[in-house]
Amino acid sequence: MLPDFLKRLMGGGSLAAQPESWPEPLRDYMSKRSRVPRDKALSDVRFVVFDSETTGLDLTKNRLLSIAGVGMNGSEVRLDDTFGAMVTQTDVGGSDAAVIHGLISNDLADGLPEDEAASRFLAFAGDAVLVAHHAAFDMRMLQKAIAAHRGAKVWSPSVDTAQLAQRVEDGPMTSNQARGADPRSAYQLDTLVERYGIDIPERHTAAGDALATALLFQRLLKKAERRGIRTLGDLLAR
Amino acid sequence: MxxxxxxxxxxxxxxxxxxxxxxxxxxxxxxxxxIRIRYLEVDEVVFEEGDPAKPEFYVVVKGEVAVTQQLDGETVLVDVCDDGDIFGVRALLADRPYAARTQAKDDTLLYVLSKKALEELLRDEPRVARFFAADFAADLPAPRDRNRLEAVRDARRHERAGNTGDDVRRVDPVRDVLTCDPNTSIRQAASLMSGRNVGSILIVDEERRPIGIVTDSDLRSKVVGQGRDVSGLISEIMSSPVLTVDDQTTLSSLIATVMRKHLHHFAVTEDGTAETRVTGIVSEHDILKTQGSHPTVILSEMSRAKTRERLRALRDQAEELLRRYLEDEVGMGFLSNMISEINDTLIRRAILLSLEELAERGMEPPVSFCWLALGSEGREEQLLRTDQDNAILYADPGEDDGVAERFFLELGKLVVDILVEAGFERCPGDIMASNPKWNQPLASWKRCFSGWINEPENIAVMHTNIFFDFRPVYGDNALAAELKGHIFERIKIDRSFLGFFAKNATRNPPPLSFFRNMMIERGGEHRDAFDIKARAMMPLADAARVLVYDLGIDIYGSTAERWQRIGETHEKLARLSGEAGMAYEILMRVRALEGLTRGDSGRYVHIKELNKLERQTLKNTFSVVKDVQLMLTSRYRTDFIR
Incomplete structure (x- = not known):
C-alpha cells in the first residue's frame, strides 16, 4: 500500500475513481448502481424518505449534522426499516442551526465522520428511490459529504415532496402564483404537515422530519395514483 | 438523532x-x-369478507373504519372502529377467513402489527392476553389452551398482584407486645394479661426470642377447665413452638395459615424465624380487622346464626367483601362460587331455623323434601341480592289428607319470610316456595315439566328460564335427580321443545357496537345505556341451557361451567363454548360492578361511565353473543318456528 502523498505524486489522473480507498458502505452503495426501473409499479418500489440536518442552509459553508431515514414499501411506512446517524462536529459554535434544531454541542461530540455517516446512509438506501422535502438540497449535501472520495457519486433517483405536492394538488400546468399565493410558504414542510393533519411531535430533528415527510409522501402517493401516476417513471417525470 | x-x-x-x-x-x-404505517383514503378496503387472514392486525390511529357483513344479499354494518380500536385479530389468531369487510369511512391512518408481535405480546404480557380474551379466548397460545378459563384467570391473578389486594397487603402487627419469661407463674401471667386487657402473652427467653404463647382460651381450657393450680409455671400450659412470621408477610398467606393450621396468633420476629427477637404479634382478630371479613368466617358464623337480623348482617358483610374482591379483579368463577356458597348457607340456615320453629309447634316433615333454588340462584350466579326464585319438591306422600301439603307450605312461607328479612326481595311473579303452585310433590312436578315440554307454546317465557335452572340446595337431592332424569327423557322423546328454547335465546340480539359514548343498534339508532342482562347475558345463559339439556349434560352448574362442559362434550362447539364461557364471566363482572356502584341490580350499564378498556372488552363480547345466536339458529332452525 502506498502512502497517500505518493499516490498523489504518482498522479494517475486526479479525476479517476479510486474505489479501494472508499469507505466500505460507499463501495457497497456504488456497487448497486443500476438503471432506474421506470416501468416498476409504485406499490413495488422501496422508497427511503430522509432528512438531513445541517449547520445552516449555505451549501458551500455548511456541514452535515445528522441524517435519518425511514423505508417505505410503496405507500406503507416501515418502522422495521429505519436509519439514523449523527456526525461528529468540531466547529459548530455560533451557528444559527444549533438554535433551530435545539442541538447542543455535547450531542454532536459522539458520532461518525461526515463521509462515513453519508456512506452508511447510502448503503442503507441501496437501490431505493430517495425522497426528501426540498430534495435537491439534501441530495447536494450528501454528494458534498462524500466529495472527498473521488469517483463516488450519489446516483439514486430522488423525489421532492414539495414539488410532488404542487404537482398532485394543482396539476403540472397550474401554479399557486397564478392565484396569488406564495408558493414557497404554501409548500413548506410545516405548512403541508398542518394541511394534511399529520401529527408528529418530534419535528425539527432529522428523525422527526423524516417521519413527517414519510407520512406526507404516503398521502401524496395516493393522490398521485388518482392522477394516473402509477409507475416509477410517471413519478420521476418532470 | x-x-x-x-x-x-x-x-x-x-x-x-x-x-x-x-x-x-x-x-x-x-x-x-x-410497526408499519398505512394510510387509507375514503372507501379504501383493508380486507374483504371471506379473504384468508393476513398475518397482521390493525390499530386505528386516526379516522374511521366500517366493518360490514353480507347477510342475505344485504350489506349490514356490524361495527365502526375509530381511534384506538383494534381489528383483524380474531381471524388472524383463529387462522380462518375474515368474517367481515373493513373499509375506511374517512381518511384513516392504521398501525399494522404482525401476527408474530401479537403472539410475543400474549406470551410476555398476561394482561394483554386478558384484554383479548373476551373475543379470542379460544385462541390463546398452545400450552395454556387446555383450559382457557384457567389461562385467563392466571392472567387476572397476575394483574391482581399489581394491585393492593390481599396478595400484597400486609398486616400491621401489634408492636407493644406483652411478654414474660418461662418461669412466670400462671397467676402472674393472667394478671399481666388482664392488666393490659389483651388476649395473649408471648413467652420469650432471655434474648426475647419466642418460645411459646398462652391465650385467654388456653387459660379457660387448661387452667379453669382442668382445675390446674394457678401457681404452676406458665411454660406448662403454653403452646409451643409459636408460629413466626416477619413483618413483610402478606395477608393472604396469613389467612391461608390460619385456615390450614387453625392457629390464631403469630409472633412477628426480626427475620421471621424463632431464632430472632420478637418485634410484634398478629392475631386472627388483627387479620380480620385489616381484611374486614373473610368468606370462611362469614360462612361459619352464618351456620351458627340464631336470628334473622344476624343473617342479614352477615349477608351485608359478604356484599362488602364481594365489592372489594371485584375491585381486586379476583376470578369471577371464584367469586360466584363464594357468593353462592354464602347464599346457600344462608338458605340452609333459614330452613333449619324454620324447621326448628315448626318442631316447637309439634310439626315434623312427613316425607323427605328438597329445597330448589331457581333462576340465577339455581345457576349459582346470584352475585347481588336480587329477587327470590325458589320452590319445594317433596316425595309423593300418598293418601295423607293434605298433611304434607300443609306442612311444606308452612315451611315455604317461613323460609321465604326469613329470606326477605335477609334482603332477598319477594319474586314479583310469585315464583316462591310460599306459593302453593310451586310447592308440590314429585309426581306433580313431573306432570308440570312434561306439560311445558309437550306444549311449549303455552308457557310463559320466564318460566323456562327460571324452572329449568333448578338446583337442590337443601334436603333430599335424590328427588331433584329424579326430576331431572324425567326431563331428560321427555326431551329425548319430543325434541321440538328445544327449538322453542333456542328461539327464546335468539330473541334479543346484542347491540352492534359502541361508538364514542353511544351504543349503536342494528337499526342505526343510538342509546347511552345498555341492558346487559337482556342483550348479552340472557342469550348466553339461554343458549347454554338449551345445549345442556340437548346434549344430556347432567350438571347444576353456572353458565360458564355449562359452556365448559358443552365444549368438552361436543368437539364442534369447543371454540365457541370457550369464547362464550369467557364472555359470560366478563359480563357478570361488569354487571356486578355496575350494580354495586349504583346500588341496583346492575342491569343497565351506562356507557359513558366505562373507560376505553371496559368498553373494548364489553364490545368484544357482542360478537360472541352473535355467533352463539347464529349457531342456535342453524342448529335448531329457529327461523321456522313462529
Whole structure:
C-alpha cells in the first residue's frame, strides 16, 4: 500500500475513481448502481424518505449534522426499516442551526465522520428511490459529504415532496402564483404537515422530519395514483 | 438523532390506547420497531369478507373504519372502529377467513402489527392476553389452551398482584407486645394479661426470642377447665413452638395459615424465624380487622346464626367483601362460587331455623323434601341480592289428607319470610316456595315439566328460564335427580321443545357496537345505556341451557361451567363454548360492578361511565353473543318456528 502523498505524486489522473480507498458502505452503495426501473409499479418500489440536518442552509459553508431515514414499501411506512446517524462536529459554535434544531454541542461530540455517516446512509438506501422535502438540497449535501472520495457519486433517483405536492394538488400546468399565493410558504414542510393533519411531535430533528415527510409522501402517493401516476417513471417525470 | 426517536414517537402514539397503555416501555419499544404505517383514503378496503387472514392486525390511529357483513344479499354494518380500536385479530389468531369487510369511512391512518408481535405480546404480557380474551379466548397460545378459563384467570391473578389486594397487603402487627419469661407463674401471667386487657402473652427467653404463647382460651381450657393450680409455671400450659412470621408477610398467606393450621396468633420476629427477637404479634382478630371479613368466617358464623337480623348482617358483610374482591379483579368463577356458597348457607340456615320453629309447634316433615333454588340462584350466579326464585319438591306422600301439603307450605312461607328479612326481595311473579303452585310433590312436578315440554307454546317465557335452572340446595337431592332424569327423557322423546328454547335465546340480539359514548343498534339508532342482562347475558345463559339439556349434560352448574362442559362434550362447539364461557364471566363482572356502584341490580350499564378498556372488552363480547345466536339458529332452525 502506498502512502497517500505518493499516490498523489504518482498522479494517475486526479479525476479517476479510486474505489479501494472508499469507505466500505460507499463501495457497497456504488456497487448497486443500476438503471432506474421506470416501468416498476409504485406499490413495488422501496422508497427511503430522509432528512438531513445541517449547520445552516449555505451549501458551500455548511456541514452535515445528522441524517435519518425511514423505508417505505410503496405507500406503507416501515418502522422495521429505519436509519439514523449523527456526525461528529468540531466547529459548530455560533451557528444559527444549533438554535433551530435545539442541538447542543455535547450531542454532536459522539458520532461518525461526515463521509462515513453519508456512506452508511447510502448503503442503507441501496437501490431505493430517495425522497426528501426540498430534495435537491439534501441530495447536494450528501454528494458534498462524500466529495472527498473521488469517483463516488450519489446516483439514486430522488423525489421532492414539495414539488410532488404542487404537482398532485394543482396539476403540472397550474401554479399557486397564478392565484396569488406564495408558493414557497404554501409548500413548506410545516405548512403541508398542518394541511394534511399529520401529527408528529418530534419535528425539527432529522428523525422527526423524516417521519413527517414519510407520512406526507404516503398521502401524496395516493393522490398521485388518482392522477394516473402509477409507475416509477410517471413519478420521476418532470 | 438516531432513528430511536422515530420509534419513540410511534410507541407513544400507540400507548394512548388499550391494551398498549399498560405495556412496559421495553415491550412497547419492541412492538413499535415492527410497526408499519398505512394510510387509507375514503372507501379504501383493508380486507374483504371471506379473504384468508393476513398475518397482521390493525390499530386505528386516526379516522374511521366500517366493518360490514353480507347477510342475505344485504350489506349490514356490524361495527365502526375509530381511534384506538383494534381489528383483524380474531381471524388472524383463529387462522380462518375474515368474517367481515373493513373499509375506511374517512381518511384513516392504521398501525399494522404482525401476527408474530401479537403472539410475543400474549406470551410476555398476561394482561394483554386478558384484554383479548373476551373475543379470542379460544385462541390463546398452545400450552395454556387446555383450559382457557384457567389461562385467563392466571392472567387476572397476575394483574391482581399489581394491585393492593390481599396478595400484597400486609398486616400491621401489634408492636407493644406483652411478654414474660418461662418461669412466670400462671397467676402472674393472667394478671399481666388482664392488666393490659389483651388476649395473649408471648413467652420469650432471655434474648426475647419466642418460645411459646398462652391465650385467654388456653387459660379457660387448661387452667379453669382442668382445675390446674394457678401457681404452676406458665411454660406448662403454653403452646409451643409459636408460629413466626416477619413483618413483610402478606395477608393472604396469613389467612391461608390460619385456615390450614387453625392457629390464631403469630409472633412477628426480626427475620421471621424463632431464632430472632420478637418485634410484634398478629392475631386472627388483627387479620380480620385489616381484611374486614373473610368468606370462611362469614360462612361459619352464618351456620351458627340464631336470628334473622344476624343473617342479614352477615349477608351485608359478604356484599362488602364481594365489592372489594371485584375491585381486586379476583376470578369471577371464584367469586360466584363464594357468593353462592354464602347464599346457600344462608338458605340452609333459614330452613333449619324454620324447621326448628315448626318442631316447637309439634310439626315434623312427613316425607323427605328438597329445597330448589331457581333462576340465577339455581345457576349459582346470584352475585347481588336480587329477587327470590325458589320452590319445594317433596316425595309423593300418598293418601295423607293434605298433611304434607300443609306442612311444606308452612315451611315455604317461613323460609321465604326469613329470606326477605335477609334482603332477598319477594319474586314479583310469585315464583316462591310460599306459593302453593310451586310447592308440590314429585309426581306433580313431573306432570308440570312434561306439560311445558309437550306444549311449549303455552308457557310463559320466564318460566323456562327460571324452572329449568333448578338446583337442590337443601334436603333430599335424590328427588331433584329424579326430576331431572324425567326431563331428560321427555326431551329425548319430543325434541321440538328445544327449538322453542333456542328461539327464546335468539330473541334479543346484542347491540352492534359502541361508538364514542353511544351504543349503536342494528337499526342505526343510538342509546347511552345498555341492558346487559337482556342483550348479552340472557342469550348466553339461554343458549347454554338449551345445549345442556340437548346434549344430556347432567350438571347444576353456572353458565360458564355449562359452556365448559358443552365444549368438552361436543368437539364442534369447543371454540365457541370457550369464547362464550369467557364472555359470560366478563359480563357478570361488569354487571356486578355496575350494580354495586349504583346500588341496583346492575342491569343497565351506562356507557359513558366505562373507560376505553371496559368498553373494548364489553364490545368484544357482542360478537360472541352473535355467533352463539347464529349457531342456535342453524342448529335448531329457529327461523321456522313462529
Amino acid at each position: 438516531s432513528s430511536d426517536s422515530m420509534i419513540l414517537t410511534v410507541a407513544n402514539r400507540l400507548a394512548r390506547h388499550p391494551p398498549f397503555d399498560r405495556l412496559a416501555p421495553e415491550l412497547l419499544d419492541r412492538l413499535a420497531r415492527g
